[in-house]
Amino acid sequence: MLHGQLPASPHAPHQSLVAQYCASCHNEQVRTAGLALDTLAASPVERNPAAWEKVVRKIRARHMPPEGAPRPDEPLYEAVAASLEAALDRVAEARPDPGRTDTFRRLTRTEYENAVRDVLALEVDLSEVLPRDESSSGFDNITVGDLSPALLESYVSAADLISRLAVGRPVESPDARTVKMKPDITQEWHVDGLPVGTRGGTSFLHNFPLDADYDFVIRLARDRDEQIEGLRETHHVVLLLDGEQVRSFEVVPPRHVGNHAAVDRHLTVRLPVEAGPRTVGVTFLKRPWSVLETDREPYEAHYNVYRHPRVQPAVYEVSIRGPFDARGAGNTPSRDRIFSCRPENAKTEETCVRRILGALMRRAYRREATERDFESPMDFFDRGRSQGGFEAGIEMALASILVSPDFLFRVERDPVGIPSGTPYRVSDTELAARLAFFLWSSVPDDELLDAAIAGELGRTGMLERQVRRMLGDRRSDAMVTNFASQWLHLRNLESVKPDMRSFPSFDDNLRQSMRKETELLLTNVIREDHSVLELLSADYTYLNERLARHYRIPHVYGSWFRRVDLDRESRRGGLLRHASVLTVTSYNTRTSPVIRGHWVMENLLGSPPPPAPADVPALEDRTIDGGLSVRERLMEHRANPACSGCHNLMDPVGFALENYDAVGRWRETEGEQPIDSAGSLPGGEPFLGVDGLERALLDRPEMFVGTLTEKLLTYSLGRVVDHRDAPSVRKIVRDAASENYRFSSLILGIVQSSPFQMRRSL
Numbered sequence: 001m002l003h004g005q006l007p008a009s010p011h012a013p014h015q016s017l018v019a020q021y022c023a024s025c026h027n028e029q030v031r032t033a034g035l036a037l038d039t040l041a042a043s044p045v046e047r048n049p050a051a052w053e054k055v056v057r058k059i060r061a062r063h064m065p066p067e068g069a070p071r072p073d074e075p076l077y078e079a080v081a082a083s084l085e086a087a088l089d090r091v092a093e094a095r096p097d098p099g100r101t102d103t104f105r106r107l108t109r110t111e112y113e114n115a116v117r118d119v120l121a122l123e124v125d126l127s128e129v130l131p132r133d134e135s136s137s138g139f140d141n142i143t144v145g146d147l148s149p150a151l152l153e154s155y156v157s158a159a160d161l162i163s164r165l166a167v168g169r170p171v172e173s174p175d176a177r178t179v180k181m182k183p184d185i186t187q188e189w190h191v192d193g194l195p196v197g198t199r200g201g202t203s204f205l206h207n208f209p210l211d212a213d214y215d216f217v218i219r220l221a222r223d224r225d226e227q228i229e230g231l232r233e234t235h236h237v238v239l240l241l242d243g244e245q246v247r248s249f250e251v252v253p254p255r256h257v258g259n260h261a262a263v264d265r266h267l268t269v270r271l272p273v274e275a276g277p278r279t280v281g282v283t284f285l286k287r288p289w290s291v292l293e294t295d296r297e298p299y300e301a302h303y304n305v306y307r308h309p310r311v312q313p314a315v316y317e318v319s320i321r322g323p324f325d326a327r328g329a330g331n332t333p334s335r336d337r338i339f340s341c342r343p344e345n346a347k348t349e350e351t352c353v354r355r356i357l358g359a360l361m362r363r364a365y366r367r368e369a370t371e372r373d374f375e376s377p378m379d380f381f382d383r384g385r386s387q388g389g390f391e392a393g394i395e396m397a398l399a400s401i402l403v404s405p406d407f408l409f410r411v412e413r414d415p416v417g418i419p420s421g422t423p424y425r426v427s428d429t430e431l432a433a434r435l436a437f438f439l440w441s442s443v444p445d446d447e448l449l450d451a452a453i454a455g456e457l458g459r460t461g462m463l464e465r466q467v468r469r470m471l472g473d474r475r476s477d478a479m480v481t482n483f484a485s486q487w488l489h490l491r492n493l494e495s496v497k498p499d500m501r502s503f504p505s506f507d508d509n510l511r512q513s514m515r516k517e518t519e520l521l522l523t524n525v526i527r528e529d530h531s532v533l534e535l536l537s538a539d540y541t542y543l544n545e546r547l548a549r550h551y552r553i554p555h556v557y558g559s560w561f562r563r564v565d566l567d568r569e570s571r572r573g574g575l576l577r578h579a580s581v582l583t584v585t586s587y588n589t590r591t592s593p594v595i596r597g598h599w600v601m602e603n604l605l606g607s608p609p610p611p612a613p614a615d616v617p618a619l620e621d622r623t624i625d626g627g628l629s630v631r632e633r634l635m636e637h638r639a640n641p642a643c644s645g646c647h648n649l650m651d652p653v654g655f656a657l658e659n660y661d662a663v664g665r666w667r668e669t670e671g672e673q674p675i676d677s678a679g680s681l682p683g684g685e686p687f688l689g690v691d692g693l694e695r696a697l698l699d700r701p702e703m704f705v706g707t708l709t710e711k712l713l714t715y716s717l718g719r720v721v722d723h724r725d726a727p728s729v730r731k732i733v734r735d736a737a738s739e740n741y742r743f744s745s746l747i748l749g750i751v752q753s754s755p756f757q758m759r760r761s762l
Helices: 013-022 037-041 049-061 074-094 109-120 149-167 333-338 346-365 371-388 390-402 428-439 446-453 462-471 474-487 490-495 508-527 545-551 579-584 593-603 630-639 641-655 689-699 701-717 723-737 743-751
Strands: 104-106 175-180 198-208 211-220 235-241 244-251 268-273 276-285 315-328 409-411 423-425 540-543 562-565 758-760
Touching: 013 037, 013 074, 037 049, 049 074, 049 723, 074 723, 109 149, 109 333, 109 346, 109 474, 149 333, 149 390, 175 198, 198 235, 198 315, 211 235, 211 244, 235 268, 244 268, 276 315, 346 371, 346 390, 346 446, 371 390, 428 446, 428 462, 428 474, 428 701, 428 743, 446 462, 462 474, 462 743, 474 490, 474 508, 474 701, 490 508, 490 579, 508 540, 508 545, 508 579, 540 545, 545 579, 593 641, 689 701, 701 723, 701 743, 723 743
Parallel strands: none
Antiparallel strands: 104 409, 175 315, 198 276, 211 268, 211 315, 235 244, 235 276, 423 758, 540 562
């Protein structure tokens, strides 16, 4: 009998597999990893679905039996996995359990900001008012059930700020906002979004609360001796509002060395500005020379005097103060959204107020407002009305809506009288909220809410039409900026600080370009509804000149991004070749096959190894170990029996990416040694480099697509998926296969699944 083949047996395939390959470790006496598979295999699968789902995951990932032990051949692996999955799917069909999300789930900071944007037509940055949400299981919308007194106070402050900006109430004293540039931004070249012919500076959105005068104060970057950096000749600074130049300043070097204190004091101006959101820009006019160092080596970072001295002046911060001499609230998008009527007299005031508040609560609470809902906002309106008139009353009522639990929390209550543990379909308004926060990270719009209130989401084709419409809306960018940013760890780029000696050309310009490349690939797959496998196999990417230089790809000029079709020699394409991913999975001085391997296994294969033991020693740095390669240094961990089990899974995956350094540049050697990029997936054939790793992943598409589906489902539900959700995930993947795993097929599969549409009573 050939190795890996089983004799004819009346038993189910998994029983024979357990007896031949598993029972020596996972038996009632030894119970490795707490599993006694010999006992489990003697009982029907439906008695222990949680345990068998763990077994299926290990089999699909080829994690078991461990490396070095006798292993089944591929047909046997597939047969056992398919048999177990079929049995588990029958269990789920007979006893459906859609799981249970928390009854109260607080909006994350991102969701809160987006909800304010869509309810009030007001974009606000609340990063200085609300704390960052903690991540759990990869996402920040999982552990959001609490509202501590300190956090509630933050939300009250946010509501006061938002309601004042939205209504445009006159202020007792001027306010100030200062926007500081990141310390590692290089400002030698054009900034995307600013006019052609300029260099450096910044552009940002600012909400001007009133038609009034405002002070604009610009300060230039200084070195540690308080000298303005790079100021050797005369430069011109321009101030722009909504892309139009409103003031130009000349900056002249002082006559005496060291006399820089007053050089930028005149970069201050008071200007009349109409209320509403305006794009403020500050930049330098680009000089026409062509012989400076920046033209010869344009992307050598120049952002601080300690190691990267600037060769031209740079903007340090921009402050806006005001309003002064206010002339009224003006016409703003938020006021147009709020004030749908004006009372003609005292008799019609209450009718108008109820109309305004009813519309606001309908959008904010994601349902029709009830009489009870009006009680608190009307009380607040009366208090504000008595102090400052009609608009002051609306402002105070709006602030009360923004701190209401019906706005701050996503509320899903069990039907009255339903028995404990009973699966039930959530209401249409709850389903609409789930859908909107999934695809938009925000509240439902009027079209979706109208359909939900009318009870039409259950009509044939209605849900699919809404999903496709919403994916085509710009608000679905949240699938990239919120979901994918967390899934792929792109948010971590902000805290990445590669060693300045090892990577002297790294700056924030490159950091943001890395992130933009990945976001644009994801956006293209979503917008064009391509196969999600294109995230791995893409033969194109999106580049600007900064990133193209980093990749050594020629003929890409300018700060704007464009699609670039690639040849094999570029060594770029899918996610595994993106500098964003390669950088966030490295240390600040070197690559880490361990981190990269773990990232691939967790985020692309859905089979992360267990956490490392607490007493594992750190990997020695190259400065201590005589110049050994990372692969050679990792042999220390792989030789340790306590470490080898996990490292034998992770390291071969990470080694395949070793041709990319810690900031994603291609290399052939490490030090003086040639790179060895031989790798393998658990239980798979060896391969070479990123090409081989991509082929291995694409040869088993159900693993990657299944992992992406689990990540999407976790994010959409705001809870960790478990063994009860596995049959739904498998169905989504099977159904999507017939459409070549198009992105919309996964989204529709999730939206139409039992976990998304149903809930288990407490």
